[in-house]
Amino acid sequence: xxxxxxxxxxxxxxxxxxxxxxxxxxxxxxxxxxxxxxxxxxxxxxxxxxxxxxxxxxxxxxxxxxxxxxxxxxxxxxxxxxxxxxxxxxxxxxxxxxxxxxxxxxxxxxxxxxxxxxxxxxxxxxxxxxxxxxxxxxxx
Numbered sequence: 001x002x003x004x005x006x007x008x009x010x011x012x013x014x015x016x017x018x019x020x021x022x023x024x025x026x027x028x029x030x031x032x033x034x035x036x037x038x039x040x041x042x043x044x045x046x047x048x049x050x051x052x053x054x055x056x057x058x059x060x061x062x063x064x065x066x067x068x069x070x071x072x073x074x075x076x077x078x079x080x081x082x083x084x085x086x087x088x089x090x091x092x093x094x095x096x097x098x099x100x101x102x103x104x105x106x107x108x109x110x111x112x113x114x115x116x117x118x119x120x121x122x123x124x125x126x127x128x129x130x131x132x133x134x135x136x137x138x139x140x
Contacts, residue, residue, distance in 0.1 A: 031113065040106050043099055050095045053088045055079045 029061050056062065095122045 011122055022038060023077065036106065036109060039102075043102055046095060046099055047103070050099065053091060055081045056084050056088050058084045058089050060084070060088050 060080045063082065114127075118126070
């Protein structure tokens with residue numbers, strides 16, 4: 001095939017094609033803290049471990065013979081084992097001093113970014129079906 005026949009099929013450009021000019025783009029801002037994420041995961045595992053050992057805690061009441069006889073402690077201690085280990089009292093006591101406060105602190109960190117992103121009205125409309133922003137009222 002000659003050059004003239006090729007030009008009919010795919011005409012050659014009159015001028016060379018210039019490459020597009022790319023503008024530098026700023027790096028995205030990191031909004032997620034990996035350390036806070038690891039802390040949140042660690043505290044979640046700590047809460048699971050805490051509740052798992054409550055059945056073996058030395059100060060847990062003995063298992064009830066019947067769930068109907070008073071005192072009805074099975075609501076607070078649904079599973080209690082006869083085998084207990086004193087080391088769990090140290091673990092439970094240590095956890096009780098800080099981990100719930102730390103969970104509330106971490107949830108407050110994430111609520112703040114959500115409030116900034118959505119705004120108060122949208123946050124209240126979506127957070128727990130608006131229950132997070134209602135004023136407490138006495139129940140009948």
